[in-house]
Amino acid sequence: MQGELQKEKAERARVEEELKKETQKSASLDQKLNLAWENQRALTDEVERQKGVGQENEDLKKEIARLKAQVAEKEETVVDLATELGRSKVKVDSLTKYKNMMKKETWIEDHESSNCQKCQKVFSVALRRHHCRNCGGLFCYYCSNNRMQLPVSATPVRVCDNCYTFLLTRYSAD
Ligand SMILES: [Zn+2]
Ligand SMILES: [Zn+2]
Numbered sequence: 285m286q287g288e289l290q291k292e293k294a295e296r297a298r299v300e301e302e303l304k305k306e307t308q309k310s311a312s313l314d315q316k317l318n319l320a321w322e323n324q325r326a327l328t329d330e331v332e333r334q335k336g337v338g339q340e341n342e343d344l345k346k347e348i349a350r351l352k353a354q355v356a357e358k359e360e361t362v363v364d365l366a367t368e369l370g371r372s373k374v375k376v377d378s379l380t381k382y383k384n385m386m387k388k389e390t391w392i393e394d395h396e397s398s399n400c401q402k403c404q405k406v407f408s409v410a411l412r413r414h415h416c417r418n419c420g421g422l423f424c425y426y427c428s429n430n431r432m433q434l435p436v437s438a439t440p441v442r443v444c445d446n447c448y449t450f451l452l453t454r455y456s457a458d
């Protein structure tokens with residue numbers, strides 16, 4: 285039981301850490317994207333300016349072609365960065381939701397409860413306590429014997445009977 289709680293704490297710390305990293309990544313991508321945009325705009329302006337200066341000059345024509353190629357290249361960079369930024373933002377979003385969910389639900393520490401929250405049976409060596417991964421409450425095996433795939437978990441996790449019923453009706457309503 286203690287080990288399980290430790291694991292949950294570690295998981296929370298891991299999510300916090302990952303969220304921090306993703307947020308930083310997102311911010312730096314944002315910066316890079318802005319820079320790439322500016323760069324691209326400057327080049328486009330330059331192309332336009334050169335065009336106006338002299339259509340006849342061969343050197344200028346070559347220069348314009350070169351600049352245009354650069355603009356196209358920058359455009360690709362902008363698209364790549366935008367895609368990566370979008371992906372990073374989605375990740376930050378889902379991590380934030382996960383983090384908030386974990387924070388919102390009151391995780392009952394093992395020693396805070398000596399009875400199953402549903403049937404009130406007293407926990408013992410024979411009747412071990414289990415955390416519901418949805419509401420964070422402590423339940424006996426019999427009152428938390430369901431597993432469900434929560435939006436944040438890759439594999440089905442233990443949920444209490446109350447949450448199981450609630451989540452079932454909610455998911456089937458979708
Ligand atoms: Zn129970
Ligand atoms: Zn529950």
